[in-house]
Amino acid sequence: MPAVNLSAQSTFRDSVELNPIVVTASHTPKTLKDAPVVTRLITLHDIKIVDATNIQDMLTQEIPGLEFGLAMSQETSLNMSGFGGNAVLFLVDGERMAGETMDNTDYNRMNLDNVGRIEIVKGASSALYGSNAVGGVVNIISRENLEPWTANANTRYNTFGHEWRNGASFSFNTEKWNSQTSFQHTMIDPVDLPKAHTSEEIAIELMKKAQGLPYDESVLNDDSNISRLYGQKTYNVKERLTWRATDQLTLTGRGGYFFRTSERDTYDYHFKGYSAGLKGRYAWDHARNLELSYAYDQYDKANFLPDGTRTHDHDYSNQQHVVHALYHHPIGKNSLLLGADYLHDYLTTYQFIDNTSHTQNNIDAYAQFDWNITERLNVVGSVRYDYFSASCLDAFTARLAVVCKLPLFTLRGNYASGFRAPTLKEMYMHFDMGNMGYMIIGNPELEPEKSHNFNVAIERQNRIRHSGILDGVYNFTLMGYCNIFDKRITTIDYTYEGMESALYWNEDGVNVWGVDLSMGHYFDWGLTLKINYSWMHETGNVWFSQFNQTRNHSMTWRIGYNHRFSRCYALDAALSGRCLGKPQSGRTGVDQGYTIWKLMVQHHLWRGVHVNTAIDNLFNYKPKSYYYSSPLTTGTSFSIGLSVDLDKI
Amino acid sequence: MKKFLTMTMAVMALVVSMSSCGSDDDEPEVAVANQVVGSYTGTEVLTVMGEADESTETFEFTKATDSSVDMVIPKYGEGMMTVPALPVKGIMLTKSGNTITGKLAQYEGSVQTADGAEKAYTVSDVTVIFSDNTVVVTFTQKYGNMPFGFEGQFTGTRK
Numbered sequence: 108m109p110a111v112n113l114s115a116q117s118t119f120r121d122s123v124e125l126n127p128i129v130v131t132a133s134h135t136p137k138t139l140k141d142a143p144v145v146t147r148l149i150t151l152h153d154i155k156i157v158d159a160t161n162i163q164d165m166l167t168q169e170i171p172g173l174e175f176g177l178a179m180s181q182e183t184s185l186n187m188s189g190f191g192g193n194a195v196l197f198l199v200d201g202e203r204m205a206g207e208t209m210d211n212t213d214y215n216r217m218n219l220d221n222v223g224r225i226e227i228v229k230g231a232s233s234a235l236y237g238s239n240a241v242g243g244v245v246n247i248i249s250r251e252n253l254e255p256w257t258a259n260a261n262t263r264y265n266t267f268g269h270e271w272r273n274g275a276s277f278s279f280n281t282e283k284w285n286s287q288t289s290f291q292h293t294m295i296d297p298v299d300l301p302k303a304h305t306s307e308e309i310a311i312e313l314m315k316k317a318q319g320l321p322y323d324e325s326v327l328n329d330d331s332n333i334s335r336l337y338g339q340k341t342y343n344v345k346e347r348l349t350w351r352a353t354d355q356l357t358l359t360g361r362g363g364y365f366f367r368t369s370e371r372d373t374y375d376y377h378f379k380g381y382s383a384g385l386k387g388r389y390a391w392d393h394a395r396n397l398e399l400s401y402a403y404d405q406y407d408k409a410n411f412l413p414d415g416t417r418t419h420d421h422d423y424s425n426q427q428h429v430v431h432a433l434y435h436h437p438i439g440k441n442s443l444l445l446g447a448d449y450l451h452d453y454l455t456t457y458q459f460i461d462n463t464s465h466t467q468n469n470i471d472a473y474a475q476f477d478w479n480i481t482e483r484l485n486v487v488g489s490v491r492y493d494y495f496s497a498s499c500l501d502a503f504t505a506r507l508a509v510v511c512k513l514p515l516f517t518l519r520g521n522y523a524s525g526f527r528a529p530t531l532k533e534m535y536m537h538f539d540m541g542n543m544g545y546m547i548i549g550n551p552e553l554e555p556e557k558s559h560n561f562n563v564a565i566e567r568q569n570r571i572r573h574s575g576i577l578d579g580v581y582n583f584t585l586m587g588y589c590n591i592f593d594k595r596i597t598t599i600d601y602t603y604e605g606m607e608s609a610l611y612w613n614e615d616g617v618n619v620w621g622v623d624l625s626m627g628h629y630f631d632w633g634l635t636l637k638i639n640y641s642w643m644h645e646t647g648n649v650w651f652s653q654f655n656q657t658r659n660h661s662m663t664w665r666i667g668y669n670h671r672f673s674r675c676y677a678l679d680a681a682l683s684g685r686c687l688g689k690p691q692s693g694r695t696g697v698d699q700g701y702t703i704w705k706l707m708v709q710h711h712l713w714r715g716v717h718v719n720t721a722i723d724n725l726f727n728y729k730p731k732s733y734y735y736s737s738p739l740t741t742g743t744s745f746s747i748g749l750s751v752d753l754d755k756i
Numbered sequence: 757m758k759k760f761l762t763m764t765m766a767v768m769a770l771v772v773s774m775s776s777c778g779s780d781d782d783e784p785e786v787a788v789a790n791q792v793v794g795s796y797t798g799t800e801v802l803t804v805m806g807e808a809d810e811s812t813e814t815f816e817f818t819k820a821t822d823s824s825v826d827m828v829i830p831k832y833g834e835g836m837m838t839v840p841a842l843p844v845k846g847i848m849l850t851k852s853g854n855t856i857t858g859k860l861a862q863y864e865g866s867v868q869t870a871d872g873a874e875k876a877y878t879v880s881d882v883t884v885i886f887s888d889n890t891v892v893v894t895f896t897q898k899y900g901n902m903p904f905g906f907e908g909q910f911t912g913t914r915k
Contacts, residue, residue: 305883306881306882306883306894306895306896307857307859307883307894309883309894309909310883310884310885310892310893310894311885313885313892313894313909313911314885314887314890314892314911316911317890317892317911318887318890327909334880334881334896334905372864372878372880372898372905373864373876373877373878373898373899373900373901374876374901410901412876420901421901540902544833544838
């Protein structure tokens with residue numbers, strides 16, 4: 108990953124001055140300060156200083172109230188403000204991805220090698236994005252280099268799992284053409300997690316107990332769920348080619364391939380992703396334009412024996428074809444947005460009877476009116492209708508957002524509804540889990556999950572001048588929210604042909620209340636202070652799952668310093684941390700809060716040569732026992748990386 | 757004469773004593789594996805995903821070599837929801853006093869289910885301690901495509 112160019116600190120400062128353009132909150136380019144809904148922006152500088160490999164690494168370190176844990180098969184599982192991974196919509200350049208691993212998108216597909224920024228909108232956004240945008244939207248937006256050409260090669264080694272990450276990117280830009288190509292390969296060895304007690308220690312206590320001698324009961328009750336993190340390799344290739352045919356017409360084609368292999372105890376798991384797309388944009392002027400696009404995404408899973416033979420008993424393929432139409436029309440100072448989508452969803456999986464397949468079509472139409480009543484008052488209203496063919500269900504969603512810019516503060520108020528349609532898996536699953544006769548049965552009668560999100564926010568950002576070392580920019584955002592989440596799709600106990608089973612079912616929902624606080628001070632002389640805090644509380648039918656937990660308190664922070672000492676050397680350093688409180692639910696006897704610090708130092712040397720070093724888990728935190736929400740660390744780890752911008756040599 | 761008889765008896769006593777010692781030395785040591793083979797019945801606790809399930813089971817130990825044994829973890833579950841009995845081979849034994857300890861880092865095998873399907877499995881982190889007629893066993897087992905492992909503890913006595 109190329110390291111930050113300190114001579115161009117505009118990217119970094121833009122995030123402070125609230126001037127960067129964001130698109131996710133309104134499907135329309137707006138400056139961050141004008142966005143109708145509070146949008147959390149992760150800038151290119153943030154991505155580079157964190158040196159994250161994928162979206163999971165990045166969000167873990169930046170967003171409080173968001174946590175990645177492990178699902179049953181050691182695939183990654185998300186909890187964001189009380190919502191699971193299938194209730195948070197992840198987009199890459201506005202496109203959703205096919206497939207899932209234990210109800211979560213494969214986050215390894217979302218590598219950050221060529222990403223320009225990440226926009227996060229918490230709360231429902233189904234009025235613009237449809238199904239799954241129940242708890243929030245995370246939009247990963249690719250970089251577009253404007254230099255005539257760029258080329259970068261990079262490598263990084265991390266002591267945790269002896270992880271290697273190697274990448275390369277190339278871009279060129281002419282009057283008519285723009286091309287971005289990136290490749291990334293990662294490789295991590297299995298990591299044995301230390302248990303609280305060895306098997307021998309347990310056996311000795313067990314023998315004492317059998318012989319009637321005094322023994323330590325706590326040794327016999329080892330709470331660890333995970334003893335080994337599986338190793339894996341990933342390959343990720345992406346290409347995007349843009350042709351500016353005329354001043355009005357732009358055509359963009361893209362393609363991507365992803366491969367991941369994970370060596371498990373008994374089989375090797377293989378995961379593949381294919382993506383392609385074509386988009387045409389015709390702009391009459393800067394405000395009036397029409398976009399038509401087609402996107403294809405496929406995600407496959409299969410198991411292989413160690414000798415390379417495919418077992419065919421775990422074949423899975425999800426293929427999605429999507430057609431979008433989007434029209435922006437200015438009306439004076441206001442604007443109208445009209446959109447429609449068609450999605451064809453195909454799924455074949457070992458979890459269906461006889462590995463059969465099912466399909467579903469989803470059509471939708473939506474409209475949004477952006478009403479600038481005065482210079483200081485803006486109202487954005489959106490409505491959307493969705494229809495799903497497999498269930499013959501429809502969903503109507505709406506959003507109303509108000510932005511009021513007062514002299515000292517900006518106030519925002521927002522109501523949005525969200526929904527998640529039952530997936531083909533949830534409707535038609537007929538799966539004998541582990542071949543043990545424990546059936547999981549789909550339910551074609553499922554209704555969509557529904558959510559109502561209310562939030563209010565107060566923001567202030569200002570520049571301090573003529574105050575010596577305090578000169579700089581500060582900002583803070585305080586947001587309170589309530590999510591009312593109903594008809595949640597989960598499984599209930601069920602008897603199928605006399606066997607103990609589970610049936611997908613709509614359960615009563617939960618209400619999530621919370622407060623997010625974000626503060627930052629960016630000193631002109633290079634120091635940065637950032638702190639983000641999140642409090643949340645679930646009420647109602649709180650799910651006591653060991654996989655998906657809600658922590659009442661969580662916080663992230665970063666103290667950064669950057670300075671160019673000479674033409675040949677600049678320093679970018681950051682001391683960051685995250686603190687997660689004890690979960691509100693889950694295995695309360697085992698679960699624990701924790702704090703982890705990370706020190707990152709980047710040296711920018713002569714002519715595009717960058718050396719990145721990091722010490723993660725600085726104070727050597729080790730979990731008492733490893734379970735599904737434990738931080739995946741065995742103590743302090745170190746990483747060192749080299750990045751070379753070949754075009755600058 | 758009396759002195760001669762006394763000396764003769766002393767020598768005989770010494771010879772008898774030495775031959776007695778020699779007799780002990782010559783008796784072959786019972787192989788460690790032979791000392792522990794057999795069927796042990798007792799309580800097995802299997803913990804999966806934090807939930808413990810206790811049942812009465814029998815573990816079989818058979819001799820593999822003089823210093824190693826094979827073990828069979830009994831089948832678990834009922835009806836279709838069954839993990840078949842899983843052989844674990846090559847547990848190396850060491851003796852210390854009255855205690856014999858067996859260790860095995862990992863064993864990979866495959867087994868046929870009731871419907872004839874071949875399932876791979878892994879049993880790792882095995883510790884076995886024998887003392888008198890009592891055995892304790894700790895292990896971790898992964899079966900087929902099950903996405904989670906079983907943590908096992910067994911305490912039993914030889915029949």
